[in-house]
Amino acid sequence: MRDVxxxxxxxxxxxxxxxxxxxxxxxxxxxxxxxxxERSEQNISVDNIARIADALNVEAAVLFTP
Structure with a gap:
């Protein structure tokens, strides 16, 4: 999932x-x-996924979609 x-x-x-x-x-x-x-070297929290999704103006689920 980290790679996705x-x-x-x-x-x-x-x-x-x-x-x-x-x-x-x-x-x-x-x-x-x-x-x-981005290099799959760091785990990311749900909170940070939300911050990134907000910044990119996408739903958080988009980041998890293969």
Whole structure:
């Protein structure tokens, strides 16, 4: 599941033309943390999934969809 979230996060961010810095700013999360999530190196909490989904203006379920 971590790989699915990582892939979707990278894709959604890239689709918007956002850097990791921009997503960090929009979500209130640390850029290094987001980078680790995108590389499947870091577990992510439900709260942070919600913050990222809000920043990207998508339903949280989109991040979990293979």
């Amino acid at each position: 979230v990582a892939k979707n996060l990278r894709r959604l961010r890239a689709d918007r033309g956002w850097s990791q810095e921009r997503l960090a700013l929009e979500s209130g999360l640390n850029r290094t943390y987001l980078s680790a999530v």
